[in-house]
Amino acid sequence: MPFRKPGNVGAFALIGAIVVLLVGAFGWAAGWIGPRRISGGDVTRALEYNGGGKKPGYRRAHAKGLCFTGSFTANGAGSALSSASLLQPGRYPVIGRFSMAGGNPLASDGRNVFHSMALVLKSPDGQEWRLAMDHTPFFPVADIASFIALQRASKPDPATGKPDSAVMKPFLAAHPEVKAFQDYMAKAVLPGSFATATYYSINAFRFTDGNDVTRFVRWQFEPEASGSGLDKKHLEQLPRDYLFSEMIARTAKGPSRWHLKLVVAKPADVTDKATIAWAGPHRTIDAGTLAIDAVQSEESGACRDVNFDPTILPPGIALSDDPLLAARSKAYSSSFTRRALEGPHPSAVGQDLAKERAR
């Protein structure tokens, strides 16, 4: 056998070196060695930390929610901005989810946090558009590192229910954009119903029309219903599921509607920072009407097992250069995979709905 010839030592060393090199490159690609990256797991961990521990089976953010179904009727005006078939005249089925920010699925609705709406729109030709929106026109942070830092700094002290000011003060000093957001939230109307809130895309997207002209767009769903906001001084007096119960009762009487307003960026508008709202008048197109005519518990509805990943877009709509979009996509994926592995758990609103139906 030529196997044990002394000249083979070099060959063995070469083969070993190739294998070690490949394993090393693989480890580097995977981020096991080399500079530290922010992974999806880092985000879910920060959210779990902020919520005082993991809530297995639930979304790591917006854990408390209610499913709904309805339709989106496009009037065709949106095709001036995008060739997406969902903006061509027509009526498209919608499934979605109302939620409130935070990782606690049993938290009270009496909190000055995001009220949110997530949607999946589907066209007959197989196009799909997923949207996850909040009731504020801008976001507290512009990048994922700041998001994680915010989750860590703003963890409520179990004793006071408020963040530790020794941590929060220096954080706010380093993050004036978070301070600006807090000041806005302190003054802004906190919607008194899911049906009376405007829901914003916050992040900008690229819309490309049939002539291949691309524009930056942010959108918002503006409600037809109006009503007063919640009394922010007495939030703690609200029943735990006040907003969700209100939406269930309201929908039993009839559908709620919103108009999809597409807001076109002006040349000076910032498109890569979710912390900056677009000020002043903008070219705005009313692209159609969303009607929500039925709500379901997460147990019986179709929304629980959906990842409302805002980067799932139809042709004619694409990501902007806002870094939050990719970060959201990975974070939502990590949250989705974790809760899928843990298995679904009962929802607060599902219990209410069951009681409602039993009555």
Next chain:
Amino acid sequence: MSRPSPDFHPALRAIHWLMAAAVLAMLFIGVGMVSTTGSAYVSLLALHRPLGIAILLLVLVRLPLRIMTGAPALPDDLPLLQKRAALASHILLYLAMAGMPLIGWAMLSAGGYPVLLTKGIVLPAILPRDLALYATLRAAHTAAALLFFALILAHLSAALMHGLIRRDGVLRSMTVGHRRAHVAPDQHLADD
């Protein structure tokens, strides 16, 4: 399955190296993309899906070609155990090449995701939406990928042992081929 030529069919050799590059790229893209919340996540995933499906299509061409054209016989002096290990590892490699993209496609189907390849091309779901099934397949995709990488390293090491240490023409049968077009398979091939 044996083939009169000492070399694999030229088309099979071409597909082998094309797929070797594609599969290695997919493994690196896969672990790279899931490691980051940066913009690379979205752009690498957009590449990962169509490249993965391209690998599935290539294996659909490759496997029949391999069965039709056969493989050159392994050297007579190779121990039976090594011959068996070679055969088993090749079967596993084919399973992985077909299995990885199928798991990827199936897990996105079970997770309720659109399986988007490029602008406007969306594959149909091959499984009903089922969160528990998604969880299982998502974990299987990671486990199978790591085993696949280990298998490729073993395959590569074995190929290099044949080429650099045994010098028995086995490596050459998948690379440049033997100079003389038709050498009887039993002839000793010391010219590697």
